[in-house]
Amino acid sequence: MAQTRTRKIVKYTLIGLAVALLAIQFFHPAKNVNTVASPQDIAALYSVPDSIHLVLDKACMDCHSNNTRYPWYNNIQPVAWWLNDHISEGKRELNFSEFGTRPPEKQARKLKKLAKEVQEGGMPLSSYTWIHKDAILTEREKSMLINWANSLSEQISSQTKSN
Template identity: 35%
Template sequence: MKRKLKWLKWIFAGLVAGFALLQFTNPPRTNPPVAPGHDLMATNPPPPEIATLLHSACYDCHSDETRWPWYSHIAPVSWLVAGDVTRGRERLNFSDWPRALPERAAKRLERISEEVDYQDMPPAKYTLLHPEARLTAGQRQQLMHWADQEAARLKPATTNE
């Protein structure tokens, strides 16, 4: 019995040490500076209520203005959070909006409308921990309506050349 307890103590100490060592593997949490005039809010400013929705539901993963939560400092959760932000920024970065390329901007807006329509975005694992990012059916409609309208407005700018 005593012997078993001793082993348990060692196993526990090993786990604690392993967890402590893991903390040296935390990925960097970057927020690159946003070049003035490059953000969606500067180039295609949406109405204030849309801006608020995008900021609360999308900007953590799709901009360079991520609000890193406390658990993003603790491995192994930090890897998951940083991975989402890196992949999110790669696919769509509101801080680096294609302002000089209206056709590309229109495509992004169409993709945004689709993802919001399919309820793929914001991801469920995110809204679980960020209840303020949950979108009501009405808010989804608002977002889609804005994205569709903006896409339509930007498109002729390239096809009428």
């Protein structure tokens, strides 16, 4: 008796979950894709050497710019929500496409933070490098990024002081 009841509960719970999983496939967050170049892009305002741009592109831009290259599994829910969370949170903290909209002091501080995150291995997120193996930064790429971010940060700070 008790066993059939448990079985029924398990059965209907599974059916309920399957229905919910199917239903959420119809809801997708808007994609983070923009075709218009932003005049506030970091590369439009400051010097970003190609070697740096390459590293940022492969390891950071998916979550820190207005353009994400979506993987196929973004078509599956709730994965799309999870990715979308990372992207909106990442963009809120640092958006290279709209870098110039922040006050210079803030830009300088973010670049210092960037150097620190890369130094400590906090960025890119490990959930990202788990799949995007090419985003695992080599020691050389790390030091390139760190040097660039620190010197740009100092350049911006000294410009604001002289104004």
